[in-house]
Amino acid sequence: MAAIAERKFSPSKLNELVVVGKDVLELLSSAMYVDPLTIYREYIQNASDAIDEAERDGLYSNGARPHISISIDPRERTIKIIDNGTGLPANVFARTLTALGASKKRGSDARGFRGVGRLCGLAYCEQLIFRGKSTTGPRVWEVGFDCRRFKELLNDTQFRGDVNDVMYEIIQFDTFEDSRARTHFFEVELRRVSRVANDTLLNQAAARTYISQVAPVPFRRGFRFAGRITKHLAKYGTGKTYNIYLNDDSRRIERPFANSFALKETRRDKFLELEVFEVPGLNGGVDAVGWLLHHNYYGALPQQLGIRGLRLRLGNMQIGAENVFEVAFPELRFNSWSVGEVHLLSSRLVPNGRRDDLEQSVHQQNLLNHVGQRAKQITKRCRAKSAERNRKKVRDGRCAKPPTAWLQSLRSFKSLDSRKQRAFERFFAELLRSSPRKAKAKSTIVAILPKLCSIA
């Protein structure tokens, strides 16, 4: 390859050359998040980061308790996500909320760090408002995005402006004094929410199910493994939970794990054993920590339970869906037989922009490598349990011996009509009875069957 000469453009020349077109904004909003429900994840993530910061600043010393409340109003078609975290100081409020991809959180412990997640709401409502207040001043500040206008501009082929021009068109500010407002809070309001995906955004049940799986909420009270899991995660400084409330429900949202679960209408199973593990980092230290809950492995768990699959979490927020580690299993299907989580600890493991998986790297490979080993062991358990059950069935006389290889193979040839098939079966059975070397005869039968069936 010819080397590129190391010549630099002057800054002014570069300014002329590099164009940031308006379509970038689409990439950062609607294109980024495929599942509309991810907006809950993005805003809860920002809220929990703000609460962490408030805790560090000692803002809850007066007895207030950190919480995140979500209100969904299907009639007004609004969603509000409010937290009593640190809020944003007046001097940076507007600047922070209008910046694109310039988060100061990268490299910190915060869950988000790219500074684009907050724009996800742009795609799903007509008006997106950020409202907040910090302890530094008495005023409430507001930044609003006119999402309707935003879409129009994106689709307008005549519009020649760049990112700045679009932002100028769609953003409004406001500030006011509100004596009733709390000393510090942040609020996201989505107005006139779109009816996307069966209006799933305003579906309380769907939102609750989603949040219970994805958000850093505590385990259900009475879940007998809760204490041990929480303690294990806490040892590594992760697994922190937050109280999240939906609408007027005074019960906080909890994780969906329970001591037992229904596999199907007629069959229940329960968790028997907790296994915890570490994923050592390539460069030393522990990259991740995880837990598995073993049960009787009767089969795949139903999806609606919201617990199946080996899942991935960072800062106790789920990354990707239940199938994020599917590829680590020798057979994909066994992922849905498993229950467990992997919590990332190392900053070398970076979630991708969409947060549906990790950025590819040697460290991610290393994680997959180790998780793959666990997956293999789960698969072994699944197979062993299944074989054990089959043997028991035969023993109890509940089912006939499974057909032998040659019978299975014979029955798989659809070209034979049932009369011929029976004739063949009788013929070979007789042959086998009289054969002195049964194993050899069987393998020969299996070998010649395809040809025989094609002739017959």
Place this chain on the structure above:
Amino acid sequence: MAGKNILLIEPGYKNKYPPLGLMKLAQYHGTRGKGDHVRFIKGENTSVLDTTWDRIYVTTLFSFEWKRISKAIDFALEAAGGNRNNIFVGGIAASLMHEQFVREERWHGIRFINGLLREPPAISLRLSAFDQELYSDDIRGQPIEDLIPDYSILEQIEYKYPVVDGYFAYASRGCIRKCSFCGVPKLEGDLYDTPSLTLIVNGIEKCYGPKKDMILMDNNVVASPRFKEIVAEIRDLGFTPGAKLQRGKSKALRRVDFNQGVDARILCKDPMFLRELSSICIKPLRIAFDHLGLRKPYETAIRYSHDVGLNELSNYMLYNFHDTPADLYQRMRINIDLNEELGIRIFSFPMRYQPTNMKDRSHVGEKWNRYFLRSMQIILQATHGVVSGAPDFFKEAFGETVETFHDLLVRPHHFIFNRFWYERYGGRDEFQEYQLEYEELSPTDRADLLSVLANFENRKFRYLRERISNRKVRNIFRFYKPLHDAEEEEIWRKQREWLRKPCPVPDDERVEDAGLELDLFAA
């Protein structure tokens, strides 16, 4: 960073020497190196599947063991959970047939190392610092090639290498020659010096205790400009004639073995070379005799070695290359004559040529055919691959003249395999009948018979017989009908005592890849 899990795999082929490359990698990663956990397996050992491996190295040796090598690489993939980035394949076959490995689609992403790990580790192993690969920052460390082999990993496997009690080292690498049958020019290139032998030997001794023998794998040590210094170094290390290693109460004779042989074309130039070599406890002295054209230098070299008292000689003999069976016979014969004349003992090891990039041993030289190769293999099987130096034994095994050798190669294989039975015992009548008929054949008939035999396969016997138009040939062809297992077992039962004689040469002096177990007709 320490504490990584490193898996070393040697494919499940039979070989004579422990895998030096893997032993050096073990040193690099092991307790004296990075402090990782090193596990060594030979073949496919499923117990390793329960561990998460941070890196897997597979070595490869003979190119014709492609099948076993493939199995080992596929197994490595399984052990790595499909993560190709963690797998490294190196060694002789991976270098000689580099392209064929790289071309295999299912192995895409595995790093195949061509040649030696002569650069600092991260560079030789092509580790990317950009991708933050494990140990990718090791760009200044000592090359893995120069490390002391870790003997301790050999205890992790059941397989016993015929040769282990030795210092495995090189005093020089590469070769000045470019013989077209040889892999060395491609593997190592021109002759060059290696780090001090003394350093390696002392290092091994310090870590793993003293070793009885010194196995030097130089390709052409006599061509080295440092030859005299090298020999002096070996002397200084205590490997002089009669030297013994004391271990506890027992004492064992030490020996030096340049196991790749030395070059007759250089030895014959100056008696100095053999005089030097006679000052160390070299046993056996291996000299290659690759084609009849080397007769003069070869004979001179043998005479020189006799003059300096080196009488235990061993001799590599390439066949199935550009040579004819007669050429091979003559070379073996020359050895016998020299033995008789000088009263020495030369053991020859005929070695069947295979192109260095062929995936199996199916190559047939232009002047050979499969039938002859199989005959030769059967003869050698009876002698464990060695052509004895004793004249009587030789004449019995290979015939008194080129013609009788030729007739022997033409014989039905079960006549060769059960020679005593057919020549002296129960099968004598049948054999004599065959011989009478064979002697009746005219040169044309014999040529016809040969052309049939060239394509001979046991299971094709009837098919071939039906297509022979020459009446005499068809008639004699009946003797070539393969024996049933039961018939052969019957013969063996009756003459068990002559079936196998003990091998006249100890295991560690024999050739490692004579291919005696291979069934030429199985493919």
